Amino acid sequence: MVAAGLAVELAKALGEAGVGAAFGVPGGGPNLDLVGALLDIDIDFILAHAESSAAIMAATHGLITQTPTPVIVTRGPGATSVANGTAQATLDRFPLIVVTDTVPAAQRQRVAHQRVDQRAFFAPITKASATVAADVDAETLVGLLTVPTTWPFGAVHLDYDASGHPDADAHLEVVVAPDTGALSAAISAAVDLVGQAERPVVIVGMEAAATPELAEILVRFGAPVLSTYQAAGLVDTNGSVGASLFTNGALERPVLDAADLIITVGLDLVEPIPAPWTQAAPVVRLSSVIQLDDYLPATIDVVGPLAETARTVLQPNHRWVDGEATALCSQARDHIRHAESSDTFGPVQLVETAIAALPETITTTVDAGAHFLAVMPLWPVSEPFRLLISNGLATMAFAVPAAIGAAIARPGEPVLAFTGDGGMSMTMAELETIARLQLPITVVVFNDATLSLIRIKQTAEHGGDRAVAYQLTDFAEVARASGIDGYVVNSALEFRTVLAQDWDRPRLIDARIDPSSYPALLAATRG
Structure with missing residues (x-):
């Protein structure tokens, strides 16, 4: 691919991924080729005033549309300025593609102006970082564009070097299917524990919010549901099971103190505030990814497809009655009003x-x-x-x-x-x-x-x-x-x-x- 050809191929790959808009603050380099190529296929470009703001715009658009929406910036100051918005996307689990111009590989030995090791710079705040260059293949592009919308969502950085060569070792996250034997045993143990609980409480996190079919499962289960900030709305906050928010703070403590079992569904451990976990009730944790953090000790970890495991595990056999969750929610809101x-x-x-x-x-x-x-x-x-x-x-x-x-x-x-x-x-x-x-x-x-x-x-x-x-x-x-x-x-x-x-x-x-x-x-x- 020549320079314009790389822009066309990247724009095409973004379009095929469902992207409908791009955001950014372009510089005078090849990223203008990409802006033009996007506009040529009716992907709008939104000019912002600051790179970090542009990244937050793009990441929010990506979250709502569930697409790898790009932010496009120049090399050097553009790349360093977009860092906060990039970190926001990764730590808040918003899908984002960060496209930066870069000093071409062929000129790197002689050009120090605006030269930053952008791959190293972005490594701690992205899920992946790669160079896309003139001879990048379509399969690699498609693979990179799937990473932001694979849970946990986050940012992927692409150094855009139209004159160079792509990475031989471009990092792509590999999703490992759960061990079916271990999953079956965990589900069986979770079903037993949930079946014995009289007053279970469910905490839903952002992964659950990205799995909308869970709403019906949670309402059918009928136990009080606490939502993290990022999961708010998965169950109606004014509905039959919405009990309040969960931050691991004081507001929801009366709900958790009443529980004899706590079930977390798609709770990402980046979501609670870093206060100690003080609940004595056992915890069943449902997630599609392994949680490596020991912030919240789980009695049973069920790692598998979230909706499928929740549908099996969350069988109503508790003693909560209609109206109790609503009353708990009203008490929490009154506490705020007072x-x-x-x-x-x-x-x-x-x-x-x-x-x-x-x-x-x-x-x-x-x-x-x-x-x-x-x-x-x-x-x-x-x-x-x-x-x-x-x-x-x-x-x-x-x-x-x-x-x-x-x-x-x-x-x-x-x-x-x-x-x-x-x-x-x-x-x-x-x-x-x-x-x-x-x-x-x-x-x-x-x-x-x-x-x-x-x-x-x-x-x-x-x-x-x-x-x-x-x-x-x-x-x-x-x-x-x-x-x-x-x-x-x-x-x-x-x-x-x-x-x-x-x-x-x-x-x-x-x-x-x-x-x-x-x-x-x-x-x-x-x-």
């Missing part, structure tokens, strides 16, 4: 006001920061991947680019992005992307001019305001300057009035909240 005074415009009141104004169909993205302590336990969601947050990496600057990726993946549907002032400051440039594309995104900023979650954790020796406080920014004015509607609200009534309209237009709502309830929210959720 953390805030009803006469303040704080994070809880903001979230409940937003819930009351939601359109019928929406995708919600949430940034890292104190505000998620109010959003995540209260937010209603009835489908997987309708509530998105960075959890494994827990990076700020996620919500706005993720909202863009979601809006491209679900064209015409409204998207709501919740962010703090810190995360908004990191991604303000992408407001122009929203305006340019006229995406139906509502950005809500919890604005208290402070890194509030960090402030809660400060002691007297930790630098005070100099470490956590900003000057107040008028984000509504920034939004208007970027080409979208901007509003400042100081009360629930003002917020409700603005929210009631224009879900089909890009807009930003700068909510000047009272942050005083954050310490109580942290105590209620985490302990």
